[in-house]
Amino acid sequence: MKSLIQQWLETHYGIKSDEVMRIGDYSAGIMGDQLYFLIRPIVQSPEEIAELQMIAAHLFSTGDRTVPLLVQTKTGELISQWENDKACVLTYKREKTTSSVRLGRKLAKFHQRGRILSVPIEKVSRLGQWKKIWEKRLDQMENVWKGKLFQQPENEFEKMFLESFPYYMGLAENAIQYLVDTELDEAPTMVDHGTICHERFSATTWGEEKVFKNPFEWVLDHGSRDIAEWTRERYFYNTQTYEPELKQFYIDYQSKTKLSPFSWRLLYARLLFPLHYFECVEEYYVTNSEQTKRMLEEKMQKLLSHSGEYEQFLAKFFSLAEVPVRKLSIPELEWLKRA
Known part of the structure; x- marks a missing residue:
């Protein structure tokens, strides 16, 4: 049977599977x-x-x-x-x-193959669109925040959102400004060509139990997207022990592909943008599951209580990744140095 x-x-594809x-x-x-x-x-x-x-x-x-x-x-x-x-x-x-090849090297090789793609890609491209996407997200969230500002918060999550949004709005604006300055100041190099990236690349995207690389997770973008999202996920996975893994990943990636000043600055802009916060709030307001809401409330509490630590991570990121900021003329944020 x-x-x-x-x-x-068999009906749709003519495939007779055993x-x-x-x-x-x-x-x-x-x-x-x-x-x-x-x-x-x-x-x-x-x-x-x-x-x-x-x-x-x-x-x-x-x-x-x-x-x-x-x-x-x-x-x-x-x-x-x-x-x-x-x-x-x-x-x-x-x-x-x-394959025992380290993930950083694997990702660099994947990006190298993606950069020589010769067919035009438009629909799944996010290349050069970060500013527009981030501004839209920020405006939408600000409108929700303004709409709730003069009402009594309905629950603990809403209370946290109302109190924390101005801080994260400031962080998002910093990220957008850093991105704009990068595009004005730096000329992209060969390594900055668009390549195949993922919506959200993490340590588990190509994990042990994954059978194949899933095309439905792909977008065309700058390679720093994947590197930044892997970094963000590893940092939040364990804020105490991420440093050795982060250092090794960047060494491995750069053993195949040296990152340009433009790449480093784009990567940093992406880490500055508080995507973790935005996703937490957005998910809370679209879900109907009480269980998910409880989980997101816990996540939000954790994010807010560790916001100072994330600032410290951003402040020392370039030295952790062993980036010669002076030599490459990469601007650092003064307010973060004081964090």
Whole structure:
């Protein structure tokens, strides 16, 4: 008796899979040594999916065997329907990959491949858009804050939000100004070309239990996006013990790709922007789950009680990452030095 996924793969894709297995978060049909993963729900537009397919094909053709390819349906579409969801199928060859290469080097190699992408990417591009995106986010949050300012806070989270927002607004404005100054002062170099990045790159994005690099997490952006988000996640994962790992990651990345002054400054602007705070507040106001709200309230308390420590982290970041700031004429923020 064929399973639902086997029937679906055969009907829509003409794929006759011998068996089905669950790997990580996904169900997969198996045909020989080829795996076919059902990915759903798909939220990207058909144009975005087409770009992600071109990116995947490029990375695969330049030697990255941990990248799956998107499979077309029998009628040549990249998107099909699974029950009430839009769905895609990714195919990936089962291989024993035991890589002991350090993550910093791996990411640098991934970015190198991404920089030589020759097809035009528009829909999933975030290149040069940080200022616009950050300003929009800041304006939206400020409007919510103003709307609640003269009302009694409904709960503890709201009280924390109302009291803390002016500080984080200031931090966000600092980040935007630092970004603007960077784009005015520094000329981008070869290493600053757009490349394949992730919405949020972290230590677990390519973790042990991950079967493949997931195209649905990709955007076209400056490589410093991934480096900054990995750094932020590692810092918050353990604020006491992150330093050796951070130093090693930057040594490993730069053993493949030396970062330019433009890269360092972009990276620093991104660390200055309090994305962790914004995401916490935004998630709180869109979720209907009481459990999630409680979790976010705890997270917010932790963020606020450690805001001084984050300032100290920002103040010493360049020395931790062993950046020759004088030699590269990288501006530091005076107010942070006093933190």
